[in-house]
Amino acid sequence: MKALQWQGVNKLAVGTVPDPGLRNPGDVIVKVTRTVTCGSDLHLIGGYIPFMEKGDVLGHEFLGEVVEVGPDVKRHRVGDRVVVSSFISCGRCWYCDQELYSLCDNGNTNPAITETLWGYAPGGCFGYSHAMGGNAGSHAEYIRVPFADVGAFTVPDEVSDERALFASDSASTGWMGADLGGVKPGDVVAVWGAGAVGQMAARAAVLLGAERVIVIDRLGNRLDQVAKHIGAETLDYERADVAAELRERSGGRGPDVCIEAVGMEAHSPGAHFGYDQIKQQLRLQTDRPIAVREAIHACRKGGSVFVLGVYAGFVDKFPLGALMNKGLTVRGAQMHGQRYIPMLLERMAKGELTTEHLATHVMPLDQAPEGYRIFKEKEDNCVRAVFVP
Amino acid sequence: MGRTARALLIVAPIAAGTAVVAAKRRSGRSPSPRRTHVVTVHRPLSEIPGSLEELAKSVEISLAPAPGDRGTEISVRIPEGSPVTDAEVRRALRETRSLVEVGDVLLPSGPPTTEKTPLNRPLRTATEHGREGGLL
Ligand SMILES: NC(=O)c1ccc[n+]([C@@H]2O[C@H](COP(=O)([O-])OP(=O)(O)OC[C@H]3O[C@@H](n4cnc5c(N)ncnc54)[C@H](O)[C@@H]3O)[C@@H](O)[C@H]2O)c1
Numbered sequence: 136m137k138a139l140q141w142q143g144v145n146k147l148a149v150g151t152v153p154d155p156g157l158r159n160p161g162d163v164i165v166k167v168t169r170t171v172t173c174g175s176d177l178h179l180i181g182g183y184i185p186f187m188e189k190g191d192v193l194g195h196e197f198l199g200e201v202v203e204v205g206p207d208v209k210r211h212r213v214g215d216r217v218v219v220s221s222f223i224s225c226g227r228c229w230y231c232d233q234e235l236y237s238l239c240d241n242g243n244t245n246p247a248i249t250e251t252l253w254g255y256a257p258g259g260c261f262g263y264s265h266a267m268g269g270n271a272g273s274h275a276e277y278i279r280v281p282f283a284d285v286g287a288f289t290v291p292d293e294v295s296d297e298r299a300l301f302a303s304d305s306a307s308t309g310w311m312g313a314d315l316g317g318v319k320p321g322d323v324v325a326v327w328g329a330g331a332v333g334q335m336a337a338r339a340a341v342l343l344g345a346e347r348v349i350v351i352d353r354l355g356n357r358l359d360q361v362a363k364h365i366g367a368e369t370l371d372y373e374r375a376d377v378a379a380e381l382r383e384r385s386g387g388r389g390p391d392v393c394i395e396a397v398g399m400e401a402h403s404p405g406a407h408f409g410y411d412q413i414k415q416q417l418r419l420q421t422d423r424p425i426a427v428r429e430a431i432h433a434c435r436k437g438g439s440v441f442v443l444g445v446y447a448g449f450v451d452k453f454p455l456g457a458l459m460n461k462g463l464t465v466r467g468a469q470m471h472g473q474r475y476i477p478m479l480l481e482r483m484a485k486g487e488l489t490t491e492h493l494a495t496h497v498m499p500l501d502q503a504p505e506g507y508r509i510f511k512e513k514e515d516n517c518v519r520a521v522f523v524p
Numbered sequence: 525m526g527r528t529a530r531a532l533l534i535v536a537p538i539a540a541g542t543a544v545v546a547a548k549r550r551s552g553r554s555p556s557p558r559r560t561h562v563v564t565v566h567r568p569l570s571e572i573p574g575s576l577e578e579l580a581k582s583v584e585i586s587l588a589p590a591p592g593d594r595g596t597e598i599s600v601r602i603p604e605g606s607p608v609t610d611a612e613v614r615r616a617l618r619e620t621r622s623l624v625e626v627g628d629v630l631l632p633s634g635p636p637t638t639e640k641t642p643l644n645r646p647l648r649t650a651t652e653h654g655r656e657g658g659l660l
Pocket residue numbers: 173174175176178304305308327328329330331332333351352353354357372396397398399400401402403425426442443444445468469470471518
């Protein structure tokens with residue numbers, strides 16, 4: 136079958152690979168009908184997460200049709216139209232019981248790498264390096280989905296492929312940021328990053344009853360989408376002093392909840408961008424935490440900061456003093472998709488949550504390397520490139 | 525610094541860890557006193573799971589109820605002179621947890637789509653022993 140493969144740092148190509156087979160009795164094979172780029176992939180492609188092997192298949196946000204079912208699968212049949220959580224979880228361990236699905240004890244076949252790096256190993260993910268299990272990704276004609284009863288969800292007839300696709304990763308991630316960040320009615324919420332993840336976090340905050348939701352970015356088209364499709368306010372960090380604006384728009388208190396949806400390749404117009412970039416390139420720090428620093432500083436006393444952006448290792452100049460003295464709660468997580476996907480599909484069916492606008496570019500899988508180039512450069516107002524295998 | 529060197533800087537400590545495990549296994553020297561390896565399985569257990577029976581001949585295994593309804597703590601101590609390695613114990617405990625909780629042990633995707641290169645050799649070595657390393 137055809138698949139998009141990682142061939143080296145900043146090198147992608149569509150190649151031919153063997154079709155995936157059932158490996159465990161709880162697996163299904165899904166014929167991928169739509170699969171999409173994610174900001175997380177950029178960290179892999181650029182070599183910031185150095186656990187890729189030549190030939191690895193990328194992709195973790197996808198939708199498709201079940202074509203083969205393992206003997207232990209109970210909830211799915213051949214022909215089901217399913218959207219699949221990007222994280223692979225067993226559904227039976229203590230973490231899955233607590234609905235902390237991305238922390239599953241049994242979903243990563245290579246726990247040694249991340250256990251050594253971080254103390255304990257989170258679960259596995261599709262197409263997300265050997266540190267996350269080395270699972271073949273979704274930018275392919277077919278994909279094997281382990282623990283299918285737990286991670287694959289039948290899409291209701293009322294929800295289109297175009298909309299349901301984003302329940303797989305970006306919408307569940309965004310919802311988690313607002314939910315576990317503790318957004319309540321009456322809150323002022325600030326979101327850094329107007330990519331698909333930041334937009335979905337902002338929409339979740341709106342639906343959870345926040346009084347004001349403010350999304351920060353510099354890309355005009357993304358901020359226009361926020362105003363038009365998300366129903367939130369915008370803030371261009373190249374034209375305004377973010378901290379001062381947030382202070383003014385929150386009655387001088389500071390946002391109650393700050394959600395960071397930027398990640399380790401954050402950009403900044405200020406001097407610390409050069410500083411962070413050089414340190415990252417010299418591997419003196421692995422990540423650029425510009426938006427996290429800003430969120431911690433801007434947050435109100437006793438407020439909450441949720442880190443959705445992906446980080447791999449160590450950062451520099453982490454504002455520990457602000458965190459401690461302002462009594463902040465700082466939390467982060469990889470997405471617990473299984474916890475949110477059924478609810479998101481219901482909201483999608485009711486029209487409360489729309490996502491079609493995120494798919495600014497739709498193209499055949501053959502053009503995926505070009506799709507990633509456009510996505511990475513944010514060229515032609517690209518927000519997400521969707522591939523149709 | 526080139527890309528290769530950069531990638532290796534981060535991968536190297538992990539590969540080195542794996543190499544140490546492999547070297548220990550090969551050397552006939554009597555091992556230094558080892559730690560106890562413990563996992564919690566999210567189920568009540570009254571006897572040693574079948575998947576640890578073979579190992580139980582050469583190590584000391586004990587079970588204790590975990591606090592807060594978290595299941596059972598399985599501890600394995602490797603006695604002086606036992607032929608069993610830490611790596612084998614880690615793998616057995618991780619597989620046992622999955623067997624007890626899920627009834628199965630997740631296999632990696634297959635068939636593989638990757639190509640062996642000198643650059644990914646340390647990573648391949650680490651993943652071939654994916655359940656044997658780490659801190660457990
Ligand atoms: N936690 C999870 O499970 C999970 C899941 C999906 C994605 N992610 C992560 O979320 C992050 C965002 O993902 P995405 O797909 O939306 O990425 P994206 O690249 O499409 O969007 C990132 C946005 O951040 C903006 N940005 C850069 N620097 C900024 C700054 N200093 N302040 C404000 N905005 C800034 C960029 O202009 C861009 O619009 C990535 O790090 C991704 O890895 C995490």
